[in-house]
Amino acid sequence: MDQSNLSNQKLKKIEKKLRKLQHIVLKETGVECSINKPTNILVIANAGLINGLTEETVLEHFSIYGTIETILLIPGKSCCFIRYSDELSAIKASENHNGTLNIAQNSKPIYLLYATSLPNNEDDAINEETVPGLVIFEDFITLEEEQKLLDLCDFESNSDVSHMKNRQVKHFGYEFNYNTNNVDKNQPLTEGIPEECNFWNRLDNTAFKSFIPDQLTVNHYLPGQGIPQHVDTHSAFEDPIMTLSLRNPIVMEFKNSYKHVSVLLKPRSLAVMSGECRYNWTHGITPRKCDMVHTKTGDVSFQRDTRVSYTFRKVLRKPCECMFKTNCDSFKESIEKLRSNAPELEKEHVHKVYEKIAGHFDSTRHKPWPNVVEFLESFETGSIVVDVGCGNGKYLGLNKGVFNVGCDASLNLLDICNKKGLEIFAANCLKIPIKDNCVDGAISIAVIHHLANDERRFSALEEIARILKPGGRALVYVWAKEQEKDQEKSSYLKQYRNNKTPQAAGEASVSNLPIHVNRTQFEYEDLLVPWKLKRSNESNKSNEPNTFLRFYHVFHEDELKELCEDIENIEVIKYYYDQGNWCSIIRKY
Amino acid sequence: MKLLTHNMLTSKCIKGVSVGYPLKINASDVKETEIDFNPEFVSKMIPKLDWPVLYEAADSLGKVGDLPKNIIENFENDEDFLKKVHHIMLEVEIVNGNLICPETGRKFPINNGIPNMLLNEDEI
Numbered sequence: 001m002d003q004s005n006l007s008n009q010k011l012k013k014i015e016k017k018l019r020k021l022q023h024i025v026l027k028e029t030g031v032e033c034s035i036n037k038p039t040n041i042l043v044i045a046n047a048g049l050i051n052g053l054t055e056e057t058v059l060e061h062f063s064i065y066g067t068i069e070t071i072l073l074i075p076g077k078s079c080c081f082i083r084y085s086d087e088l089s090a091i092k093a094s095e096n097h098n099g100t101l102n103i104a105q106n107s108k109p110i111y112l113l114y115a116t117s118l119p120n121n122e123d124d125a126i127n128e129e130t131v132p133g134l135v136i137f138e139d140f141i142t143l144e145e146e147q148k149l150l151d152l153c154d155f156e157s158n159s160d161v162s163h164m165k166n167r168q169v170k171h172f173g174y175e176f177n178y179n180t181n182n183v184d185k186n187q188p189l190t191e192g193i194p195e196e197c198n199f200w201n202r203l204d205n206t207a208f209k210s211f212i213p214d215q216l217t218v219n220h221y222l223p224g225q226g227i228p229q230h231v232d233t234h235s236a237f238e239d240p241i242m243t244l245s246l247r248n249p250i251v252m253e254f255k256n257s258y259k260h261v262s263v264l265l266k267p268r269s270l271a272v273m274s275g276e277c278r279y280n281w282t283h284g285i286t287p288r289k290c291d292m293v294h295t296k297t298g299d300v301s302f303q304r305d306t307r308v309s310y311t312f313r314k315v316l317r318k319p320c321e322c323m324f325k326t327n328c329d330s331f332k333e334s335i336e337k338l339r340s341n342a343p344e345l346e347k348e349h350v351h352k353v354y355e356k357i358a359g360h361f362d363s364t365r366h367k368p369w370p371n372v373v374e375f376l377e378s379f380e381t382g383s384i385v386v387d388v389g390c391g392n393g394k395y396l397g398l399n400k401g402v403f404n405v406g407c408d409a410s411l412n413l414l415d416i417c418n419k420k421g422l423e424i425f426a427a428n429c430l431k432i433p434i435k436d437n438c439v440d441g442a443i444s445i446a447v448i449h450h451l452a453n454d455e456r457r458f459s460a461l462e463e464i465a466r467i468l469k470p471g472g473r474a475l476v477y478v479w480a481k482e483q484e485k486d487q488e489k490s491s492y493l494k495q496y497r498n499n500k501t502p503q504a505a506g507e508a509s510v511s512n513l514p515i516h517v518n519r520t521q522f523e524y525e526d527l528l529v530p531w532k533l534k535r536s537n538e539s540n541k542s543n544e545p546n547t548f549l550r551f552y553h554v555f556h557e558d559e560l561k562e563l564c565e566d567i568e569n570i571e572v573i574k575y576y577y578d579q580g581n582w583c584s585i586i587r588k589y
Numbered sequence: 590m591k592l593l594t595h596n597m598l599t600s601k602c603i604k605g606v607s608v609g610y611p612l613k614i615n616a617s618d619v620k621e622t623e624i625d626f627n628p629e630f631v632s633k634m635i636p637k638l639d640w641p642v643l644y645e646a647a648d649s650l651g652k653v654g655d656l657p658k659n660i661i662e663n664f665e666n667d668e669d670f671l672k673k674v675h676h677i678m679l680e681v682e683i684v685n686g687n688l689i690c691p692e693t694g695r696k697f698p699i700n701n702g703i704p705n706m707l708l709n710e711d712e713i
């Protein structure tokens with residue numbers, strides 16, 4: 001409908017509406033819009049993703065006026081940007097649809113504005129982005145080979161294909177269960193991968209040269225069908241996973257927590273998903289009837305037609321050992337195991353390590369932290385103060401008026417304390433051999449984060465509480481997951497040197513925990529932190545490893561406080577953040 | 590290890606031990622060091638001590654001398670007494686020997702002045 005046909009009254013109503021929407025769009029997207037100063041960018045100001053508007057609907061109504069370069073539907077927003085290659089197309093579209101095209105929510109009319117630019121949205125650039133680990137080999141097979149593969153699975157007449165909600169599927173080698181995203185490794189199918197699929201020597205000159213799959217899933221997608229976003233279960237298959245597309249093109253969506261990349265899969269192309277793409281990005285196909293591709297000359301939309309995909313995988317015979325722990329089921333399982341094998345882990349990755357690094361550790365730990373010193377000095381003459389996990393003894397004997405005694409599980413560290421004339425004994429912080437209600441004060445600095453599960457960390461705090469006299473106070477420091485607070489980086493991060501690479505384990509690890517890159521933010525709560533040992537020249541000749549991995553549980557903001565508050569007869573009198581640590585002063589009452 | 594430390598130590602952390610205090614001392618090597626005397630420190634420490642345990646420990650090392658069996662009255666003002674306590678509690682040190690759990694007889698070795706109170710997995 002042409003706007004000239006609208007009554008004056010109606011036009012005024014539209015203009016009033018548009019003026020209001022101008023402000024809303026500016027507020028939502030930061031983009032200045034105009035009611036009557038044309039540009040090549042139209043904004044549907046009152047409908048967007050959250051109102052159920054789809055790219056398909058927009059294309060249907062707006063592509064007839066000219067070449068659309070971009071359609072931008074922003075998650076969570078109630079507007080949509082349409083960029084034409086020229087202003088005239090935008091004017092024509094606006095004249096025909098402004099206030100009259102009923103595709104807004106509840107079939108209400110849409111209102112159109114002219115935008116000066118597209119919003120600065122991350123998603124804006126989605127189609128120029130690439131997915132790390134995704135490699136596409138175009139024309140991987142010939143037309144004849146394609147036909148042969150299509151003949152193998154005749155979906156129109158075949159009865160041994162399963163009809164899923166969205167598409168038809170057939171399996172070879174092992175059945176892939178789309179509900180669990182896994183295979184039953186003990187139940188191979190009678191039918192292996194057809195020999196027509198033996199074209200893997202074509203990858204001989206690539207990084208994927210020794211790929212021999214043993215599982216194949218054939219999917220048959222009609223227009224409008226799709227597959228939900230998913231990650232193929234880590235422990236189910238090796239890296240990589242390969243998908244051969246047949247018959248017609250389709251757009252596959254790849255997503256991680258920050259990015260969304262749409263990739264065109266052409267017929268006869270092989271898409272190889274490896275590394276980050278295989279382990280950390282989801283992939284899926286949006287159920288719709290048309291796709292849009294970005295070309296140098298602008299966006300082209302195409303109607304979908306039947307597409308067949310051959311997805312080849314190799315069943316994994318051991319736990320996944322990938323670097324991408326967030327989506328890793330094997331990793332999650334190993335974290336569960338921490339609950340039961342905590343003592344073993346602490347022995348291997350705490351006690352043994354400190355015995356080996358004691359000398360070097362001592363040479364790097366001499367400067368006491370001021371807030372700890374202040375706490376120690378708050379005790380009056382004649383007080384008894386215990387240091388639980390005293391390490392090299394840097395906090396022992398600072399306050400000359402108190403009786404200071406330290407304990408540690410490392411005999412080598414205690415030897416170092418002994419040479420400094422400090423009073424110490426060997427003990428584990430979970431079993432402090434001191435009478436109940438016996439000491440005026442205690443400190444435990446950077447100790448409890450070495451315990452491998454929550455119950456043990458809580459027990460260690462209870463143990464400190466037990467030895468305190470009523471009225472006694474203790475100070476506990478643990479490493480914080482947050483190594484940056486109030487925009488200030490901790491000194492641990494500040495010392496980052498750009499030449500760090502993840503270091504190899506010095507010893508066989510009893511767990512599958514992630515290894516932290518020193519001086520970087522923590523990505524995980526439970527992790528192994530490398531200690532690179534500097535040896536004296538003489539012992540350097542030995543073949544002993546130089547890097548040792550220490551277990552840490554890094555605490556999130558309120559974790560230590562909450563643990564302390566759960567202890568009987570204990571109140572938290574101060575809780576603070578100090579140089580990358582969460583710190584708690586508790587008092588027994 | 591000083592006798593003041595011994596005064597606090599227990600083997601109660603062993604599974605099945607109910608009190609574990611005081612630990613018996615079996616010393617093979619004892620030394621005496623010199624520590625600065627601080628009368629205020631000693632006065633404040635005396636009420637915190639288990640006096641009979643300190644006395645017994647000193648006695649077992651043959652270091653009790655003329656230390657009174659009981660805490661005397663007005664000890665804060667008796668410098669001679671405070672000095673004796675200072676000596677016993679801080680200057681007498683066990684270098685080598687064993688601490689022994691009174692209930693199970695479990696020995697905790699003292700080597701080079703450091704008592705090893707670490708427990709084996711089957712003891713916890």
Ligand SMILES: [Zn+2]
Nearest residue numbers: 234320322328
């Ligand atoms: Zn994995």
